């Protein structure tokens with residue numbers, strides 16, 4: 588996956604709402620590496636179960652979690668996915684291994700994270716012009732905070748608003764409104780940048796926020 592961060596004219600812009608995943612760095616390579624590491628750990632723990640079956644169980648657990656928790660940060664919880672996967676293959680909750688797999692997933696994921704050069708240049712431009720930035724991002728707070736530390740961008744980000752904090756995911760107005768209130772700005776003063784047309788672009792535009800799409804292309 589390759590990210591194409593847009594060219595943005597900051598004239599008159601008083602604040603920025605910014606997506607994180609697939610906006611400042613490409614998600615796919617991180618997820619692929621993280622999942623492979625976890626499946627490999629699971630094949631060591633359960634050699635009698637094939638890798639294909641484990642992948643299938645992961646996918647099943649992920650989809651069930653999405654159905655149950657649709658629209659909330661927990662719907663992306665790797666802890667819940669691995670816990671459900673382990674319950675399915677062993678018939679009971681495996682506390683220690685669930686936690687171990689969650690940590691293994693995120694530490695492997697973060698090893699692969701690479702800040703997009705154009706996104707960094709944009710963050711620097713905002714900093715130079717004293718334009719404040721709030722992330723508006725769908726996932727749990729702890730993971731998103733770890734990601735911005737790993738990317739080395741905490742100095743550029745004034746606020747982080749996660750769907751865990753807002754209680755609901757994009758495109759709901761509430762998550763954008765929380766970010767606007769932290770920035771102390773009106774919708775017409777800020778812009779939104781993100782890769783997801785429905786969540787980022789249409790969600791922000793519904794509140795009257797001018798939006799810029801990030802394009803994600805499959806790398807060859």
Ligand SMILES: [Mg+2]
Nearest residue numbers: 606608609782
């Ligand atoms: Mg995104």
